[in-house]
Amino acid sequence: MRRETAYKLAGRHHDHPAPGTGIEKEREIRFKPLPPGQVERAWLALRVLKDLHVERTQDPLCLRVRYSVLDYSLETLEDALREAGYALDNTLYSKLVRALVYFCEETQRHNLISPERLIKQSHEVYIQAWDQHAHGDHDDTPVDLREYK
Template identity: 85%
Template sequence: MPPGQLERAWEVLHVLKGLQIERTGDPLCLRVRYSVLDYSLEALEDALRDAGCALDNALYTKLVRALIYFCEETQRHNLDSPERLIKQSQEVYIQAWDQHPHGDRDDTPVELREYK
């Protein structure tokens, strides 16, 4: 690891508004809290790499990062989507079902359906 990397990472992240940064007991680790609407882990890591910080590139770390990227993207998508009103959406499906020919209707005239 390059010397002074933790201080450099602190300086890079400290200027970003909305981030909460804490030092941990580990001399090579910072704890960062942020809103997924404002930042993403991928963007923060890119900023650190651009500043010359070396991040862990072990296979396990890459898998964890990929999972976090996916989760954050899904959270942002869900938070940006309008809230669905359950009752109204069910009524739309009911109306669509009523208009759809689905086999529970008999088009045979009544006089031919009744056996006499």
């Protein structure tokens, strides 16, 4: 039985993410001090992206971004900035935070796009599937011929 069939028989609907999943993220992108003016150029470049909100912070080497995990991830944003020639902060602390955020967002995206697993109603799926298929419990012999006299 295909997974989708099992989910439909169990009455599960996977059309939308569960409420409260926290798909809206607010992150900081930190830059190196050199070359000068790169934070301003990055702010202008990121502002044109749809559904991405970019703000300046009190820190002159930092930008705050807000986005949905379904649209963007911090990893894709930072990779795009690196490819465009921007120098991002590479301190040990930044690398650790970055690795944790990348992992969490990737896991959350994977969980949101994959169907829910059957946990509580899985037995009902197999009962319904058994009822819909021909199986060995059916005997075509008439009742009077089945009984021994």
